Amino acid sequence: MTHLHILSADEEIYRAMLAKENLPDLIIDDQLGESCEIILGEPSRIHDKIADLPNLRWIQSTWAGVEPLLNPALRRDYKLTNARGIFGELMSEYVFAYLLAHERRIFARAEAQKNKIWDGSLTGTIRGKTIGLIGVGTIGAEMARTAKFFGLTVRGYTRQSEDCPDVDHYYHGEELLEFANELDYLVNVAPNTKETRKIIGADLLAALPARAVLINVGRGPAVDESALLQALNEKKIASAVLDVFEKEPLPTEHPFWTTPNLTMTYHTSGPSFPSKFIQIFIENYRLYKEDKPLKYQINFERGY
């Protein structure tokens, strides 16, 4: 029998779903112990519990981000898989919700309503604008697809991949500032790696035009927070929408809470709906039992 333990805020939901599926040989253990072969759950709940599990062979993360398990001090003698393919559509909705809100001035129009002012000022449009994506994996590719649907030009900044048909121009390595030049929207969707840490810093922000909107749905450490604060306070860019932060929840005393033209969304851009996620686990469990390569396996060195 194959022993699974669940370490998730949605444990009860996953238990109920898996009970219905009747997966072959699967036993869900209430306690985490010697027999445990598979763990399913959130990396933040798992990372400090894996040292003494002799039979651990696979951890399936319910999240895309697996940073807590990438700490070099932790063991790496098991297969780590993350959740992919289920966030792209939701995160793309998020990005376009905020880009459309920006162009259609929906906060300003709501303010006008409070003041009973008939604000017939001309609206903007996302059509014809240029969006730049830092990171074009499955999530970035869905954003690129949506951007093309709405008539935008799409730039992609990637380590080396150039395989998304909806990206019009690719940039790599030292072409970061060229990539930023004349962008209307800059969206970070990259995982947290050495290369992306503080990639959104003073240089990149200075290379953007004053009309630019920054959206960070990737990882908090990608943003140099003090450089961004300065850029917003000095109106070097138009606005920023941040879903992720260096430290979460963001401390109450952090200046982001009250920075003008900074919108915060509390790590909600890509919720992990259990009903979508469980399909990944089921598919991977079948592959696991057949001793085949698992989907979405993480390379510990590369970090994604």
Add this chain to the structure above:
Amino acid sequence: MTHLHILSADEEIYRAMLAKENLPDLIIDDQLGESCEIILGEPSRIHDKIADLPNLRWIQSTWAGVEPLLNPALRRDYKLTNARGIFGELMSEYVFAYLLAHERRIFARAEAQKNKIWDGSLTGTIRGKTIGLIGVGTIGAEMARTAKFFGLTVRGYTRQSEDCPDVDHYYHGEELLEFANELDYLVNVAPNTKETRKIIGADLLAALPARAVLINVGRGPAVDESALLQALNEKKIASAVLDVFEKEPLPTEHPFWTTPNLTMTYHTSGPSFPSKFIQIFIENYRLYKEDKPLKYQINFERGY
């Protein structure tokens, strides 16, 4: 020579654009007089100036809506054409801006930021929802196309046409309440006709589920304002986004300004950008000079 007079808020822009085009035989008159054969402009600026023009043959409206010229007391011995095909993309952006804002709770999240509350509550999605369009002309068709892109089911309520491939189910005539049943979003894009006047009334609103969002980008008279007020105050529907009103600008004392869950946008959903509009006039002018049928001609009886 063919004499044109311009009656538009954007007269200077149109003059400059037409000067560049050098259209054959065209003279733009500064004054409106006997020689005037064509008028280009906003119906609200035109309707009270056409009685004494012996040579008037064609009016090209810069708007989609031509109600001021449909008054039965006015002459109808000329060709009336409106602007079409240039509003669909912008108005579709508007509709999806507000639907995404609703699902992603962007006003609530902004409020949380003011109060420094880390609001990690789960987000919604437009994917999988059902949208109903009253009116599926060129504008409605673009909304249907966008809805399919985002994975929605699309219903269309039309007089008789069924020619949009992105509509999953069509409804006509007395099927209005069936059309409304279990709709997540109801969007009115219909022109103002006898049939659409107060179509969004107590019966239709009662047939919608409590989660429904109403968006009116068609014409103000389509909404029975007191029925909508009651539905919102009694929470029979979730919210309404209104771009058009029975009377515009909306009088300051109108209860809509302060009705909960009612968002107003001051007739800005489909701005008429002169650079887009002028292409319609240029094409129609060429057809006019060749004595061919004009594009987008209005049927005075039908009203669109």
